[in-house]
Amino acid sequence: MSVLARPRGPFDAFSRWANHNRKWVLAAPAMVFVALLIIFPVGWTLYLSLTDASGSVRAESEFIGLENYFDVLTDTERFWPAVLRTAAFTGGALLFEMGLGMCIALLLWRPFRGEKWVRVAILLPLVATPVAVGMMWRLIFEPNIGFANQMLSWFGIPAQPWLSGQTTALPTLIFIDIWQWTPMVVLILLAGLTSLSDEPDEAARVDGATAWQRFWYVTFPLIMPTFITAILLRGIDALKTFDILYATKGKGGGSFHEVETLNVYAYGLSFDYNDYGVSSTVLIIFFLMIIGCIWLLTIRKKRSNS
Amino acid sequence: MTSTLVRETPATAPRTRQPRKRKSAAYPAFRVIMLAVIVLTFVAPLAWMVLASFKTNVDIYNPESAFVFSPTMQNYETVFGQANYLQYIFNSFWIGLASTALSLILGVPAAYSMSRFVMKKSAALVLLARIIPGVSLLVPWYLIFSNLRLVGSYEVLILSHMFVALPLIVYIMMSFFDSLPLELEEQAQVDGLTPIGAFLRISLPLSVPGIATAGILSFIFSWNNFMFALVLSGARTKTLPVAIFDFVAYASIDWGGLMAAAVIITIPIMVIALFTQKYIVSGLTAGATKG
Numbered sequence: 001m002s003v004l005a006r007p008r009g010p011f012d013a014f015s016r017w018a019n020h021n022r023k024w025v026l027a028a029p030a031m032v033f034v035a036l037l038i039i040f041p042v043g044w045t046l047y048l049s050l051t052d053a054s055g056s057v058r059a060e061s062e063f064i065g066l067e068n069y070f071d072v073l074t075d076t077e078r079f080w081p082a083v084l085r086t087a088a089f090t091g092g093a094l095l096f097e098m099g100l101g102m103c104i105a106l107l108l109w110r111p112f113r114g115e116k117w118v119r120v121a122i123l124l125p126l127v128a129t130p131v132a133v134g135m136m137w138r139l140i141f142e143p144n145i146g147f148a149n150q151m152l153s154w155f156g157i158p159a160q161p162w163l164s165g166q167t168t169a170l171p172t173l174i175f176i177d178i179w180q181w182t183p184m185v186v187l188i189l190l191a192g193l194t195s196l197s198d199e200p201d202e203a204a205r206v207d208g209a210t211a212w213q214r215f216w217y218v219t220f221p222l223i224m225p226t227f228i229t230a231i232l233l234r235g236i237d238a239l240k241t242f243d244i245l246y247a248t249k250g251k252g253g254g255s256f257h258e259v260e261t262l263n264v265y266a267y268g269l270s271f272d273y274n275d276y277g278v279s280s281t282v283l284i285i286f287f288l289m290i291i292g293c294i295w296l297l298t299i300r301k302k303r304s305n306s
Numbered sequence: 307m308t309s310t311l312v313r314e315t316p317a318t319a320p321r322t323r324q325p326r327k328r329k330s331a332a333y334p335a336f337r338v339i340m341l342a343v344i345v346l347t348f349v350a351p352l353a354w355m356v357l358a359s360f361k362t363n364v365d366i367y368n369p370e371s372a373f374v375f376s377p378t379m380q381n382y383e384t385v386f387g388q389a390n391y392l393q394y395i396f397n398s399f400w401i402g403l404a405s406t407a408l409s410l411i412l413g414v415p416a417a418y419s420m421s422r423f424v425m426k427k428s429a430a431l432v433l434l435a436r437i438i439p440g441v442s443l444l445v446p447w448y449l450i451f452s453n454l455r456l457v458g459s460y461e462v463l464i465l466s467h468m469f470v471a472l473p474l475i476v477y478i479m480m481s482f483f484d485s486l487p488l489e490l491e492e493q494a495q496v497d498g499l500t501p502i503g504a505f506l507r508i509s510l511p512l513s514v515p516g517i518a519t520a521g522i523l524s525f526i527f528s529w530n531n532f533m534f535a536l537v538l539s540g541a542r543t544k545t546l547p548v549a550i551f552d553f554v555a556y557a558s559i560d561w562g563g564l565m566a567a568a569v570i571i572t573i574p575i576m577v578i579a580l581f582t583q584k585y586i587v588s589g590l591t592a593g594a595t596k597g
């Protein structure tokens with residue numbers, strides 16, 4: 001065609017080179033960007049974690065080896081409670097989100113009238129800005145004027161401190177996370193359910209299996225890979241939760257650090273106290289913990305895939 | 307339907323049919339009630355926020371005017387009058403659009419290449435960004451950009467939001483290209499197009515729905531992002547999620563103004579979501595079901 005008739009020039013040479021190496025020509029810009037914006041900062045964080053960097057940006061910092069790691073790992077006042085809170089928040093949120101998400105997905109599975117409206121209702125919390133959502137729940141859970149306590153009073157239950165209580169704050173925040181992110185689990189599981197073929201379910205029905213048996217022995221094992229993907233996606237985000245915690249409790253996870261998770265702790269060390277060395281150490285340990293969890297889950301997923 | 311086939315023996319047939327029939331009559335009613343509860347649970351808090359944004363602070367403090375009150379626009383006047391919200395709305399839009407556009411330009415070809423040539427390690431590198439806690443990037447960024455006196459500029463904010471957008475776009479587009487048939491592209495190459503030409507003229511136009519999905523989700527994520535702008539924005543370049551904290555003073559909170567600001571943040575994103583529902587759902591579940 002016309003390509004053959006075109007006069008050859010430097011552009012053609014470039015074009016031939018680009019086409020020959022298109023695998024990297026197309027991927028390289030994004031890869032370079034990621035490397036600059038991610039690999040380099042993570043490398044720097046690793047370096048900072050081995051120094052006593054702190055205070056002003058230009059202050060000299062000294063290389064102190066693994067001292068920060070020793071300090072952080074033996075810190076039972078802020079670090080380990082933060083680890084426990086992170087685990088409690090993520091575990092609690094995941095447990096309810098996966099359970100409720102599975103139930104709701106099964107309810108929405110087969111077509112029904114008004115399906116569109118239910119789907120819209122489910123999408124709303126998902127796209128709402130987390131900070132605005134945090135402010136919204138802050139008003140609803142306000143101890144004196146909030147609607148939550150007003151509702152309790154209808155049933156004669158005494159008012160609760162909710163977000164402002166030292167022991168009630170974390171469970172309340174788990175509830176908010178469940179409200180906002182269960183829809184995500186529903187959407188993923190629903191996508192998994194609708195991609196299943198009807199045959200195994202029908203076969204089990206013909207064999208006389210009850211609805212529960214058909215779910216537990218047929219449907220659930222079939223969507224297990226999707227289920228684990230949902231745990232992975234939601235788990236990673238729950239571990240890193242920051243917006244809602246900051247919007248409702250402010251700096252440091254409340255006056256008694258009652259909702260201070262690892263993410264909030266690391267943020268505070270970095271940007272409230274400029275303690276870059278220690279915060280980098282916390283972040284590296286945090287990062288390794290996340291990788292560990294993902295590794296465990298993907299092993300499980302591979303097993304259920306095969 | 308097939309329930310009558312379950313047991314052919316006459317002795318057991320009526321017994322198995324009976325409970326099944328009763329159950330199938332009860333289930334639709336149960337389902338309707340449960341669905342109503344679900345819809346109410348997800349919508350009611352948002353409705354409460356909208357209601358409160360039209361109340362005076364006196365009405366907010368009075369439980370008797372929970373549902374019956376005379377609506378006022380006063381809070382919205384505060385938000386647009388005293389606080390410089392038009393500027394913040396512009397900031398959020400501009401940073402969202404720019405970071406989405408730039409990430410699409412970088413991410414779509416990369417996703418194509420990674421999907422076409424099964425570059426698993428490269429893909430893993432980009433997806434690593436989904437896993438890393440944002441603070442660990444913010445520390446070095448902040449140190450670098452404050453040395454360069456760039457903190458508070460749009461460029462830095464756009465760059466930081468691209469960190470969220472790019473992996474998301476690569477992730478969504480990879481699963482989109484995976485499902486795109488390549489025969490047309492190969493045919494075009496037989497007809498004389500170069501491989502890159504075939505990508506640009508054949509596969510790219512075919513992937514417009516996928517690009518729309520990735521773009522919309524990336525914009526939403528940028529709009530909702532809080533942590534990066536909290537550290538890297540200045541008084542002039544604040545985005546909406548950061549600006550809402552102007553209504554939270556140490557001692558007292560202007561609840562009416564705060565709720566009006568919250569509504570202003572959530573409304574644009576919800577309107578976009580309602581009109582692009584199909585895309586958002588397919589984007590959020592992209593790749594999730596393939597295992």
